Amino acid sequence: MIRATMSRAAAIMFALAGLASFLVAPLAGAATLAQEDAASQPVSIPHGNGLPVVVRPALFFNHLESFDENAGTFEATVDLRLTWIDPRLRYPAKEALRGYKEYRVSAAEREIAKIWTPTIRHVNRVGDPTFSERRLRIFPNGMVEIIDRITATYKTPVETSRFPFDRQSLEIVMVVQEDTVETVDMNFTSDDVGFSRISKKAELDGWSTGLVSLKRELVNGWNGDRYAKIVASLAVNRMLGNSIATIFIPLFASLLIPFLATWMNRAQDDEFDVDAFELGNVIIGGLFAVIALSFTFSSSFPALSAGDNTVTRLLGLNYVALAFGTIITVVFYRYKLPARWFGVYVQEQAFLFLSWAFPILFIATGLAFVFVSAA
Template sequence: MFLIVAPIAIPASSAVKAAAKPNVDLHKHPTGGKTPIEISVGLYITNFVAIDESRESFEVGGYLTAKWQDPRLALPAGQAADKRTEQTLTRTFRLEDLWAPAIEAANSISHKMNQYSLVADRAGFVTYIERFDAVLSNDYDLRRFPFDNQVLQFEFQPFLSTASEIRFAPQPLPSTGISPEQHTQLAAWQINDLRYTAEKVATDRFLPPAQEAVFQLVVKRRAGFYLWKIFVPLAMMTLVPVVVFWIDVEQFDWLLKVPMTMLLSMVAFEFTITRDLPRVGYVTFLDAVFLASFALCFLCVFEILTVYLLQKRGRRSTAVKVHSAGRWIYPMAYLGVILLLVVTFHT
């Protein structure tokens, strides 16, 4: 994802020549590949564009930083190419001037580098900073949707041929963080935390063992939209059939019209919102609530048919008792099912 980019014409200072020792090739690994170089990385997010669960991706912009030490670039005490370099103690390079770790994002879909800088200080510590915009793939666990938290991952790995040449530092650079500006805020999501881990990648027979640096951005969905636009209207449609339990059992036509109308309304409502919901192969919390609402209305139809047949066969008193009991059984059953789903999906 970075450090493998087309170089931009950044003029190198005269200190570049001074840094190169005789018979030293700065394009090769600092230790000749004998020992790995420790790379410290940092991620600073300045622009959070979107999270797309249906495409299993997210889009961000910000700064990537990498820092490592190249002893060949260290300056002896008192040595400087000019007075200005002596004051700043830094020298500017181009990527083709010296060795840089080949690191890429394993879950990158697209990546655009806007600008970069590559500087080395007097002690030989090299700092690479890149301004980027990227789209990355991500696995989402939507079982609790829409009351869910998600972890967005930035997975940085060394390129295959250089896997043994570098290792990631156990701690991120101090530049790691999230900008407090408005461009990192999304109406549908709340950003909670940015975590970092450096660990070995699970390997298979086709890939050499390597280490991975992972930044995890923890976000929480703002569920207000779904609560007021979906759950409340759905609950109202589901509870409308309660009115049938106050209608006489002989009025079969009127009794049946109410739940059937609500069933059709819920079907139309679900078709309307489905196109904007994530398409996953398992049941989410929202799916379960919809199924529970359909089931209650469906059972209401069977209750109406049962009490109507009872009174037609001369058992009116039994039919009236069963029908009257539905006045409290139906809403309590719906409330109980919803509470059961909340416990099941959120524990």
């Protein structure tokens, strides 16, 4: 009898266990699905301190790989720091041994996936970064700091009007996506300006580096929407050495060619020592030399040939000087018009005057072009 009672109790317990597992399994599955759905959903914007959430960007230039002024692009490795306050992430200060909780690389990516982060687009970046690595710090007061080390190529405007004394700005443009300025804003403080600088070890061939500046702007969107924009600019100044040797010496040397057509001749009575044909060949040779220089500059420095600058002005001055030398050759050497119209003495004095006034005027104009761009 006792044995039968025990068998009945065991059967009842087995049935209860099966019923419990039947009821608990769906509940556990539902809980798992709920957790997965929560993880897949984006984290909401932290509005505990009100809106907008102010994101503070700062940019540190670690290394400058290259700067192609003809293409208007540069490649650099930068540290982009973004900081903001999320009150939901506050914790007791005693939990942070170093004053903050820090996560690196893969651990940082896992933690970043759990919190809200601003969606910021690099407007002028060309293609995807060749390298990207993030670090996350969370402070007891809820301040979040993400530093993203990025190696990428960026498009930047190039201004050549003051070449070769020009200063260029290597710009990185950041714009908040999806959230208007009323929800997410970007601004910076003196601490962000202090962080934004270039490494002392960073160098750029042919350029000297200057300061990094931050500028806040707004981008207009649909239906009057506005989006926060920050432009980080690194100032670089051109070094003169290569430009003088490869550009300005040939330009001023070619400017001497039409002068030689004047200096090589001499007026005696109503005749000239050298025939107009021979000096005309000098002018034609100078024309081909200037055309060759123009072609060389346009193919090697497309950015210079596209606008108004010292090089294009000096090339224009060369053409004007050749035209003036051609006029002297035709008027004085070929047809001797001053002698026919005003007499031999007037021709001699006019030629003597032009022999020095012509070179002085054009050389002074060329130097003025250079000094104006240097001012």
